[in-house]
Amino acid sequence: MRGRALITGATAGIGNAFARELASRGHDLVIVARNTKRLERVAAGLREKYHVEVDVITADLATHDGLRAAVNALTDTARPVDLLVNNAGSSVAEWFGITNIEDEDHQLDLMVRAPMHLMDAAIKAMTGRGHGEILNVASVAAFTPRGTYSAHKAWIVNLSRWANYHYGDAGVTVMALCPGFVRTEFHQRMGIDPNKSVPRWMWLNADKVVKAALDDLDKRKAVSVPTVRYKILATISQYAPKPLVARMARRGR
Numbered sequence: 001m002r003g004r005a006l007i008t009g010a011t012a013g014i015g016n017a018f019a020r021e022l023a024s025r026g027h028d029l030v031i032v033a034r035n036t037k038r039l040e041r042v043a044a045g046l047r048e049k050y051h052v053e054v055d056v057i058t059a060d061l062a063t064h065d066g067l068r069a070a071v072n073a074l075t076d077t078a079r080p081v082d083l084l085v086n087n088a089g090s091s092v093a094e095w096f097g098i099t100n101i102e103d104e105d106h107q108l109d110l111m112v113r114a115p116m117h118l119m120d121a122a123i124k125a126m127t128g129r130g131h132g133e134i135l136n137v138a139s140v141a142a143f144t145p146r147g148t149y150s151a152h153k154a155w156i157v158n159l160s161r162w163a164n165y166h167y168g169d170a171g172v173t174v175m176a177l178c179p180g181f182v183r184t185e186f187h188q189r190m191g192i193d194p195n196k197s198v199p200r201w202m203w204l205n206a207d208k209v210v211k212a213a214l215d216d217l218d219k220r221k222a223v224s225v226p227t228v229r230y231k232i233l234a235t236i237s238q239y240a241p242k243p244l245v246a247r248m249a250r251r252g253r
């Protein structure tokens with residue numbers, strides 16, 4: 001039985017699919033994103049449909065103040081969080097070396113610094129209680145060289161693998177979720193149309209990704225790669241000659 005779940009980036013895409021699935025299973029939620037109106041709308045819908053408690057935190061997780069607000073929710077002993085879903089993320093549209101370094105800083109803060117701080121707070125609270133789960137949304141991009149985005153995702157996969165092993169005996173499961181292309185607002189926010197370079201068969205549905213991820217979390221896996229096709233691609237990416245993988249990874253965005 002999981003209790004309260006805190007989900008970052010719960011107003012759209014994969015995070016929103018987590019919010020709906022976890023609420024449907026009876027979990028109370030804390031949902032985090034930057035747009036207050038949209039957060040309130042999502043929270044009201046979840047309360048009405050699933051009869052669960054939903055707290056909202058308006059926070060830009062790439063900022064110190066925003067991150068502190070989310071950390072405070074994780075360290076609140078009166079309302080413990082049993083499942084942290086580190087999901088919020090975005091990508092710069094161009095490759096490193098062309099992008100503005102300020103945009104790279106923002107991406108790094110959101111996808112590395114924020115999950116690191118949230119994991120730190122959650123692990124300390126959860127090991128103290130002797131149970132808890134952390135699900136870090138990474139990407140299959142973690143297994144390929146694709147600029148700073150894939151480097152950030154590789155970082156969180158590596159840390160999740162270690163933490164799953166290291167804190168397993170303390171009752172805390174840590175898992176990195178590595179989906180392929182998922183239909184969300186992600187690419188639209190980047191200002192690109194991936195349909196031109198990504199074939200139809202490579203697209204996944206967020207609801208199915210989330211169900212597969214929660215099944216793998218129940219099995220206490222360190223890494224979850226939903227669907228057989230992406231399991232095969234992830235395996236090839238990890239064991240094929242590196243120059244070949246780098247060439248393949250240049251396609252699609």
Ligand SMILES: NC(=O)c1ccc[n+]([C@@H]2O[C@H](COP(=O)([O-])OP(=O)(O)OC[C@H]3O[C@@H](n4cnc5c(N)ncnc54)[C@H](OP(=O)(O)O)[C@@H]3O)[C@@H](O)[C@H]2O)c1
Nearest residue numbers: 009011012013014033034035061089139181182184185186
């Ligand atoms: N879509 C894909 O193909 C794909 C594939 C593999 C992995 N992923 C990963 O999946 C995760 C979710 O992506 P998605 O595709 O679901 O994206 P999405 O549809 O664009 O949703 C992003 C969510 O994160 C929130 N968010 C964005 N920046 C934020 C910030 N600075 N502070 C707090 N919240 C922020 C957004 O709300 P606000 O704008 O209101 O803040 C929104 O709720 C990301 O980590 C992404 O890297 C995506």
